[in-house]
Amino acid sequence: MTLLKAVLFEINGVFLNDTALQFELIDDILLAENLRPTDRLYRDSSLGKSDRRCLKENLALRGRVFSEVQLDSLIQQKSALYQNKLREIKPFPLYEDVVPLISAIKLKNIPVGIVTGYCRADAEFILQQAQLDQAFDVIVTADEVKTFKPNGDGYRLAIAQLNQKFPDAQIQPENCLTVEDNFHGIQAAKSVGIPVVGVAHTYPFHMLQRCSNWCVDYLSDLELERIDPSLAPPAEVLK
Structure with a gap:
């Protein structure tokens, strides 16, 4: 498992x-x-x-x-x-299921991070506007790496930073999950050995399904227990 x-x-x-x-x-x-x-x-x-x-x-x-x-x-x-x-832009163009998903992951005490092609100024601005600026344990932007997606250096740096912050966790790529919406991002994560969920915000489901480990139409469809069955709700909760 x-x-x-x-x-x-x-x-x-x-x-x-x-x-x-x-x-x-x-x-x-x-x-x-x-x-x-x-x-x-x-x-x-x-x-x-x-x-x-x-x-x-x-x-x-x-x-x-x-x-x-x-x-x-x-x-x-x-x-x-x-x-x-x-x-x-009103309302702010944040997908409505972002905040519930991040909250659900953090309730399970799983570290969360950002690996983005944005410059740091834009990434921090967006997270502040979305009131998520305190939600992430690591943030890697295009400012921190010389080569970015489809190169996997951003993901390598994120894992290194997570291990610095959580040394006892001994986080490896196969213990992570990344969520991407495009082919370059998927390629970058998979080149490092990280399982990828494609979310069909930008490309159709069937196109992302071909290159990601699995695909969802919406972030609210993401089931973390697919990679870690121990995260499934207790049986009595499911009744």
């Missing part, structure tokens, strides 16, 4: 329904540089990538090469625009 010792989440597309806004802002940046906006094919292939990688690839496809300092400036511009746009 596998003991579930940690659950890790992406924010974009898993917690927050903001994928369209992300691409809108990237297009705004490209247009400001007198470059054509992204096309549908590139959008599909870039889901799950960090802002730095998306911008770098978009610029390269248009024959533009920016230094890391210039990319930092663009990312800061996008972050400011993104946070301002989110403040204007």
